[in-house]
Amino acid sequence: MTAFLDNILGGLALGSVYALVALGFVVIFKASGVLNFAHGSLLLFGGYLTAVLHDDLGFAGALALAVLATAALAGVLDRFLLQRGGQDAHSAHVQTIVTIGVDIVLLTDLSRRIGGDLLSLGDPWGDSVTELGPLTVADSRLAAIVVSALVIGAVFALFRFTAWGLSLRAAAEDLEAAALMGVRLSRVRAGAWCLAGALAALAAVFLAAFPAPGLERTTGQIALNAFPAAILGGLASPAGALAGSMIIGLTEALVVGYQSDLHVLGEGFGDVAPYAVMLLVLLVRPTGLFGAKGTARV
């Protein structure tokens, strides 16, 4: 029982981190129609900045700067590279391919800098643990859950209560109608990219924190698991991204936790599980859990 609860908690922590990544991915897709394949590299960029700056600035200062810098990088990328291609659906496909190129360039440079090192991000939790009844939980995991919940709550409030959020949702529904209302599409889009960049930089901290050994050049790839989470949720639905992330996080934690009982599936099934779950869900609901929810009457 304790092992089960331990796995559940681990899954929730992992799901929270995936949610930060998947939410950014979905926000970008909603605002620009682009699948951002450079998302993992943006995450690694944020993590790397935190790692190299925390000695001088302290953890909080380094993280704040890394979040701002990653947001700025994502915003600049969109505004001055991708948006030059135009705003229609066809250009979105081209821009998606462009993000693959950006990913390769960014990842190559960061890999060169990180090399084979394991970088510490200097987070304040270290390997300390908290006793919760029968459970022993890493503080970093509790922090991941709490911080993600707060940040994601704030993002949903942004969607719902601000002019930017309304502009984003209107533009996602109908680009031209939004333009006719005087929504500045280019700003709304770049804002979405900035937000996604900031979330990715934050997620890097928790992906590199205990029990993970630190930031590696492959940390960005872990973020790949957030993609099936986003797809599973319906790709254009922030709430779906959240639900999908939790499902993927829990699945992964449970599969890894009970690996010895699942040996028929072979070693390392934990890496495959997110995609297996995605395929299963899509078989039942082809548009994802929250996809195509809107009922339109003509």
Add this chain to the structure above:
Amino acid sequence: MPEAPPDSSPTLRVETVDVTYGRALSALRSVSLTVPPATVVALLGANGAGKTTLLRAVSGTLRLHRGAITAGTIRYGDTVLDGGDPVAAVRAGVVQVPEGRRVFAGLSVDENLRSGGLGLSRRTRTAQIQESRDRVFTLFPRLAERTHQAAGLLSGGEQQMLAIGRALMAAPRLLLLDEPSLGLAPQMVQRIAEVIREINAQGTAVLLVEQNAGMALSLADHAHVLEVGETRLEGPAGELARTDAVRRLYLGESAEDQGAA
């Protein structure tokens, strides 16, 4: 961008405008048109005549369709509108209601209305939205009853009301209406016509694109007929309604009907 001092009665002047799509397809050639303050001007013509293109040129949304103004000028009072910036048009007081209503289906009625104020500067937005919402609810009491409903679940007529209401949120002085009667039941067409008359009576000028020429000419002071991108006829709406060409082509009357009349 400093806001221009409010000119209480600007005139829309479209002068010898050429529009081309994708650098090759010529959609408008040397079209001129004037909408004086607080008047209704109708724009008639068959499909593909360039009516919607002209509205896009005025509202600055040609670029979304890979189109561009290649000659001529569009001015609203002192404001130049041929730069292709939709925000400039909205802030100058020119708002377009797109063809096919295009309400934000997944957003609530209230959110749709609020989105109509997104083009206003932050300073004026809050106060203006409150005032405009009251005006819209007076015009369309039915929307007031459904503020929390998803717009996609409204009937076609209600969606058209919402689309017009959404445009009114920015307090336009010139409303561009693209086929407001399209796909609506005759009774609803009647209701929309009344609404247009009422909006105009409140001092808002209207540039009305319509297939329903009977309705358009009954509302309009002045009318233009476009044919494959060029102005074919123009004149006072009453006079135009009596010309043979318009009666035959747009009012569905045959030569014998004219003889009988």
